[in-house]
Amino acid sequence: MLNSGAQTDPRDTRHAQRVILATLLWGLAFICSPVSAAQVEYQPPNLTIIASNEPLSSVLRSIGASMRISVSTPPDLNPVVNCNIVNLPVKRAIKNLLGELSYALQWQEGGERLAGLIILENGYGPSIMVNQDTSPAPIEQVDSEQISPSGNSMLPDKPARPTTPPRSRVDHATHLAEQKSRMASDRAKYEARMAQEMEELEIRMAEEKEREDARMAQEMAEEEARVEMEAASQSFDEPDY
DSSP: OOGGGOOOHHHHHHHHHHHHHHHHHHHHHHHOOOOOOOOOETTTTTEEEEEEEEHHHHHHHHHHHHOOOEEOOTTTTOEEEEEEEEEEEEHHHHHHHHHTOOOEEEEEEEEETEEEEEOOGGSSOOOOOOOOOSSSSOHHHHHSGGOOTTTOOOOOOOOOOHHHHHHHHHHHHHHHHHHHHHHHHHHHHHHHHHHHHHHHHHHHHHHHHHHHHHHHHHHHOOOOOHHHHHHHHHHHHSSSO
């Protein structure tokens, strides 16, 4: 009788192959997926803001959390932001981010520490109040040309201001090109590694099959030899008449 306890179940081998292949494909999909989360880093007195197709509200929440300031925006104002602002002073970084939107900065400690950022309704008009300390703090309106006088609406003949300075657009395009280049390089490396692992897996499977075939052949030969020996023994035990 064959010794089946040492044999490898072919179903286990196929299952292991499917698990390995699924893991490799998942890793490839993860590498190729685009990165969309905003990156905000505050290193006083400079601020870094990098965002690609990110809602303004999400970027502002990240700024508020990083700088520990209160941020207030109108509920109906949430454009998509694409920017690459790296290591700029806080006032300039926020100005580059918000472009032509009207806003106000709230300062404390004699103008030394930023306490709040207020985005005005529709870019003009009265501001949305932020949570303030018990002692009033002075508010600096960063760009008075962008804020209409009280009671006035946006003038129809007001010239449009560029949303992003030319340098910022160039930096953003450079950042996107570098990001795409890194993603392409990572994808090529991963595909090469996956191909190598698949080749090694096929080699191991072929070697395992050869060992299994050799073991089966040896067991068959031993079984045939045992049967022949039993037949010969029985022929010797039969009496001669």
